[in-house]
Amino acid sequence: MLSLRNILEPSRNVFNTFIQVRGAKKRAVGSRTNNKDSAGRRLGPKKHEGNFVKPGEIIMRQRGTKIHPGDNVKIGKDHTIYAVEPGYVRFYYDPFHPLRKYVGVALTNDIMLPKPHFEPRLRRFGYVRVSKALEAKEIEDSMSRKEELAQPRINQMKEATIEMENEFKSKFRNYLSKETKMNEKEVTEASERLYKIYQLLKSNMSLSEAREQCTFETLFNMKLNYKKGEYANEQEYNLSKNNYIQFSELLDSKIAVDFEGNLYNSINVKSLDKLKTEIKSELENLYTNEILKTGYKSKVENLIKTPGVFNEDEQTKLSYKYLPKVIPYHINGSITKINDLKQVPKGSNLKQIYDEKSKSANHYIIKTLG
Amino acid sequence: MIKTIQNKSIKSLGKRFVRVWADTSKRSSSLNVAEDIKSSLFNEITPENGNGAASIPDYESKLRYHSPIGIHEAFEESYKILSEDANVKYQQLEKETDPKKIENLQIEAEQYNPEVLYNAEFNHDSLNKTQPIYRQLLQKKWQDKDLMILMQRLETMHVIPDTLPTLNPTADVKIKFNHNTDPRFIGWIEPGTKLPAFAVSQPPTIQINDFENKNQDELYTVLLVNPDVPDLHANTYQTNLHYGLVNISLNNINDTIKPQWLLNNEDCIIQDYLPLTPFKNLPYQRACLWVFKQNGRSEVTKKSIKSRSFDIGKFVTQNNLNPIGAHLWRQEFDRSVNSIREMYGLPKGEVFLKFRHDEPINTEFLRIELPYKFNNENRHKYEKQASEIEAVAEKEHNESESN
Amino acid sequence: MFSKSTILNTNNTFKVLVRYKRTKGSGEVNAATQKIVNQLSVLSASRKQPKLLNLCNEDLIKHKTIMNAWNLFKSKKNLKREEQLRKQYESMKNAMEDLKNTNKHLYKLANSKPNKKEVDLFPIEMRIPTDYPPTIPWIYSYKPRK
Numbered sequence: 001m002l003s004l005r006n007i008l009e010p011s012r013n014v015f016n017t018f019i020q021v022r023g024a025k026k027r028a029v030g031s032r033t034n035n036k037d038s039a040g041r042r043l044g045p046k047k048h049e050g051n052f053v054k055p056g057e058i059i060m061r062q063r064g065t066k067i068h069p070g071d072n073v074k075i076g077k078d079h080t081i082y083a084v085e086p087g088y089v090r091f092y093y094d095p096f097h098p099l100r101k102y103v104g105v106a107l108t109n110d111i112m113l114p115k116p117h118f119e120p121r122l123r124r125f126g127y128v129r130v131s132k133a134l135e136a137k138e139i140e141d142s143m144s145r146k147e148e149l150a151q152p153r154i155n156q157m158k159e160a161t162i163e164m165e166n167e168f169k170s171k172f173r174n175y176l177s178k179e180t181k182m183n184e185k186e187v188t189e190a191s192e193r194l195y196k197i198y199q200l201l202k203s204n205m206s207l208s209e210a211r212e213q214c215t216f217e218t219l220f221n222m223k224l225n226y227k228k229g230e231y232a233n234e235q236e237y238n239l240s241k242n243n244y245i246q247f248s249e250l251l252d253s254k255i256a257v258d259f260e261g262n263l264y265n266s267i268n269v270k271s272l273d274k275l276k277t278e279i280k281s282e283l284e285n286l287y288t289n290e291i292l293k294t295g296y297k298s299k300v301e302n303l304i305k306t307p308g309v310f311n312e313d314e315q316t317k318l319s320y321k322y323l324p325k326v327i328p329y330h331i332n333g334s335i336t337k338i339n340d341l342k343q344v345p346k347g348s349n350l351k352q353i354y355d356e357k358s359k360s361a362n363h364y365i366i367k368t369l370g
Numbered sequence: 371m372i373k374t375i376q377n378k379s380i381k382s383l384g385k386r387f388v389r390v391w392a393d394t395s396k397r398s399s400s401l402n403v404a405e406d407i408k409s410s411l412f413n414e415i416t417p418e419n420g421n422g423a424a425s426i427p428d429y430e431s432k433l434r435y436h437s438p439i440g441i442h443e444a445f446e447e448s449y450k451i452l453s454e455d456a457n458v459k460y461q462q463l464e465k466e467t468d469p470k471k472i473e474n475l476q477i478e479a480e481q482y483n484p485e486v487l488y489n490a491e492f493n494h495d496s497l498n499k500t501q502p503i504y505r506q507l508l509q510k511k512w513q514d515k516d517l518m519i520l521m522q523r524l525e526t527m528h529v530i531p532d533t534l535p536t537l538n539p540t541a542d543v544k545i546k547f548n549h550n551t552d553p554r555f556i557g558w559i560e561p562g563t564k565l566p567a568f569a570v571s572q573p574p575t576i577q578i579n580d581f582e583n584k585n586q587d588e589l590y591t592v593l594l595v596n597p598d599v600p601d602l603h604a605n606t607y608q609t610n611l612h613y614g615l616v617n618i619s620l621n622n623i624n625d626t627i628k629p630q631w632l633l634n635n636e637d638c639i640i641q642d643y644l645p646l647t648p649f650k651n652l653p654y655q656r657a658c659l660w661v662f663k664q665n666g667r668s669e670v671t672k673k674s675i676k677s678r679s680f681d682i683g684k685f686v687t688q689n690n691l692n693p694i695g696a697h698l699w700r701q702e703f704d705r706s707v708n709s710i711r712e713m714y715g716l717p718k719g720e721v722f723l724k725f726r727h728d729e730p731i732n733t734e735f736l737r738i739e740l741p742y743k744f745n746n747e748n749r750h751k752y753e754k755q756a757s758e759i760e761a762v763a764e765k766e767h768n769e770s771e772s773n
Numbered sequence: 774m775f776s777k778s779t780i781l782n783t784n785n786t787f788k789v790l791v792r793y794k795r796t797k798g799s800g801e802v803n804a805a806t807q808k809i810v811n812q813l814s815v816l817s818a819s820r821k822q823p824k825l826l827n828l829c830n831e832d833l834i835k836h837k838t839i840m841n842a843w844n845l846f847k848s849k850k851n852l853k854r855e856e857q858l859r860k861q862y863e864s865m866k867n868a869m870e871d872l873k874n875t876n877k878h879l880y881k882l883a884n885s886k887p888n889k890k891e892v893d894l895f896p897i898e899m900r901i902p903t904d905y906p907p908t909i910p911w912i913y914s915y916k917p918r919k
Contacts, residue, residue, distance in 0.1 A: 040770050040771040041770045042767075042770065042771075043766045043767050043769075043770035044763060044764055044766050044767020044768075044770065045760060045763040045764065045766075045767070048760060049753070049756045049757070049760055054728055055728060060763060062763075062766050063766070063770075066762060066763065066766050067759065067762070067763055086728045086730055087730065090756065091755075091756040091757075091759040091760050091763070092752070092755065092756060092759070093755055093759070101759040101762060102759075103759075103763075107730065107731050108730070108731060108733055108740075110743050110744050111740055111742055111743055111744070112742050112743070112744055112748065112752055115742050116741060116742055117531070118531045118535035118536060119531060119535075119741060119742065120531050120532045120533070120597075120738070121528060121531075121532055122606070122731070122740065123606055123607050124605060124606060124730065124731050125600050125601065125602070125605045125606050125607060126605065126726035126727055126728075126729065127600070127651070127652060127722040127723065127726055127727075128722060128723045128726075128727055129602065129720055129721070129722055130720075130721045130722065130723060136720075136721040137721075139650060139651070139721050139723070140650045140719075140721045199551040200548075200551060202551065203550070203551055203553065203556045204556070205548075209548075212630055213548050213549065213630070215630075216629060216630040216633065217549055217572065219633060220572060220573075220629070220633075221713075224713060224714060224715065227715060228715035316427075317427060320427040320428055320429070321427075324428075324429035324430075325429070325430060326429070326430070328420055328429055329418065329433075330418060330419050330420040331420070356418065407830075407831065410831050411831045411834065411835070415829070415831065415832070423829040423830070423831050423832070424831070425829050425830035425831055426829055435829055437829075437832050438826070438828070438832065438836075441832055441835050441836065441839070442835070444835075444839045445835040445838055445839055447842070448838050448839045448841070448842030448843070449838060449842075451842045451845060451846060452838065452841060452842050452845065455845060482838065482841045482842075482845070484834045484835070484837070484838045487834050487837055487838070488830065488831075488834045491830070491833070491834065492830055
């Protein structure tokens with residue numbers, strides 16, 4: 001019977017009468033093409049299982065990754081595997097890649113590789129401590145080229161911040177000595193606190209949070225100082241702690257600072273909410289009734305910048321809403337249509353506005369806030 | 371003119387269908403958006419009539435923006451379909467008694483509410499986490515991005531398995547350092563960021579959100595360990611505990627550990643905060659923050675932690691802790707390290723040479739027991755495998771020579 | 774000649790439309806314009822992809838809501854259809870069970886393939902019904918499988 005199997009297997013093939021003849025594709029001797037045999041590349045392992053290696057010693061030379069790099073070794077651009085830690089060579093399989101063969105370096109003579117997957121790595125430290133104080137100082141102060149080049153800029157920035165800090169603090173000090181009956185020491189302490197609060201307010205913190213943070217920082221530093229032994233005993237530490245808390249509460253109830261560094265008399269939480277709603281309704285009222293009148297802009301600006309009422313975000317939001325660059329076109333009287341371009345009065349703000357309904361663009365005179 | 375538009379509000383949606391999502395008597399007010407957003411969400415956006423998109427602050431940008439044609443009409447129809455579906459869910463909710471099913475129904479009833487979606491998308495910092503729908507949406511958001519970043523950092527920086535074997539995070543752990551005024555270090559820290567010593571000079575604020583409904587306060591443990599402290603005797607590294615908190619009780623609303631709060635609750639602190647102070651010329655150190663859920667109150671106190679040197683694995687098994695989240699940052703030596711050491715009353719920092727020597731590990735002083743040592747059983751099998759692989763390596767040599 | 778061209782008779786004038794090899798499409802332009810078109814089509818590749826829709830926050834949520842409603846509508850429709858199919862299958866199964874209990878012979882007959890010589894049924898295996906007509910509308914030489 002003729003089945004596929006019988007045809008495919010030459011021994012069973014009924015028509016198995018042909019003989020394969022292969023011709024020589026290369027000439028036997030003296031050919032131009034056959035004499036290009038290179039010298040051996042000296043591949044293969046250079047270190048064997050259990051051999052001790054030092055960092056940088058080559059363990060294996062190969063074409064492609066016949067063996068993969070394992071623990072404490074690295075692979076070069078021609079796939080040469082070399083040690084990076086001193087230790088003992090290990091050839092092993094890793095269950096994570098069952099088809100790969102690995103070579104690694106075990107840090108001690110008695111451990112296997114690979115380490116179990118969930119065990120912490122065994123790492124060699126290998127750095128030398130500098131014991132001489134003078135030498136240590138020199139090394140510590142040494143800078144990288146990048147750091148050295150950045151020094152003038154860093155110093156400049158430092159100076160600028162210190163200058164700004166002093167400026168603000170002296171401003172606060174003047175205000176406090178004029179407006180309150182604090183003594184010299186209290187004024188310094190208060191100005192430090194207010195400056196810190198101002199800095200925190202600039203980084204989007206609310207006033208109450210900033211105050212809390214400032215108190216915490218001072219108390220935390222006091223605690224550290226107490227641990228260092230700067231206070232004679234625990235009583236003295238507790239006393240100064242309580243003093244500061246009292247002082248900060250008193251200061252907070254009287255004076256506050258806003259995100260621009262302006263000082264003002266503190267407003268309590270209840271009246272603040274009331275004030276906020278009042279100002280907002282007043283703004284709304286001005287916007288609907290007086291937007292076209294002169295003097296609107298300064299009135300609204302003053303309301304928005306009422307000290308201590310709105311934070312930075314709220315102020316920007318309100319000024320977007322109530323102080324637009326141009327008076328919104330849908331408000332009656334904000335724009336006047338121009339039919340003849342020659343008759344436009346000098347100095348007026350002219351703009352082409354496209355009308356969706358009539359599908360045409362006309363010239364208008366636009367009013368800005370007065 | 372503006373007032374008339376605002377008054378129009380949701381009336382345009384018709385009278386016949388039930389507006390479950392507008393009802394505030396049964397639902398939390400946190401499920402609604404602010405009034406100005408609401409008016410531009412439920413009305414057509416027509417900036418030329420002064421009814422521009424509320425989310426665009428600037429008037430001129432409002433004018434420039436045009437909604438896709440017909441989006442509002444399609445939205446109105448969709449809103450009807452979805453709120454009718456939600457109405458069915460709310461009716462089922464009234465009959466349901468099983469708390470698990472109630473939570474699922476609460477999620478299903480609000481999952482398509484455009485106002486909820488708006489809040490979750492654009493106001494995600496101030497969501498009310500007592501609402502199951504917000505917890506669900508926050509969890510989805512966390513799984514889509516922050517979880518993946520965290521796992522990548524934990525693995526590539528070898529926090530696992532160097533500190534604990536592994537982690538399957540179920541809680542979103544965020545940290546920030548509130549004392550900073552430098553804009554680069556304000557706000558939540560991304561896992562793995564390199565921070566200078568002055569930016570971490572005071573204890574961090576830690577937020578733990580495990581997306582579960584917490585009817586009562588639950589207890590948490592927080593440990594900050596540094597696995598990169600030089601151990602000069604053994605010529606290796608050791609792990610130190612830099613901050614330890616136990617019995618921290620948190621719930622859905624108070625989910626943040628503020629250092630201010632700890633000033634008055636000193637018994638929660640088992641180890642005072644100490645910032646990492648790396649040494650000159652050494653590689654970076656990792657500050658690994660682990661968060662655990664406790665099974666009941668912990669009895670560990672400050673006195674039971676005797677030294678900074680710490681075995682975190684042992685501590686976790688002894689106290690039966692369940693790891694739920696982690697975070698890390700890295701530190702190198704910088705110019706502020708010395709001042710921070712002074713602030714915390716530490717001695718002057720050590721200095722190391724830039725290059726390493728070849729001295730091997732000193733096994734005599736090794737603090738850990740290596741579980742993967744040779745013994746009579748495994749040595750034979752191991753050697754057989756090794757010779758097999760070496761034969762392959764030799765083959766490479768033979769082939770290269772015969773070419 | 775008539776086989777290759779058509780003659781139109783309009784207002785007693787004969788227009789002879791000769792059919793020959795097509796050289797120009799209806800919307801083609803002259804060579805110089807075509808060259809510019811080609812150059813532009815290479816240069817401004819970014820214009821070929823649709824412009825990214827820039828939606829404001831509210832419109833983004835509106836868009837999401839529309840998609841949610843559409844998905845909900847589709848899933849409800851699918852559920853309804855699945856339910857109907859399930860019911861159909863159930864009733865068919867019940868009818869057969871009933872038949873099996875009442876008369877085994879009829880049951881066997883109902884389940885057997887009809888003998889083609891006796892009953893000339895429409896072969897349902899011939900073509901699966903589709904929404905649009907196939908390119909070959911009818912196979913005249915069709916013979917049922919044996």
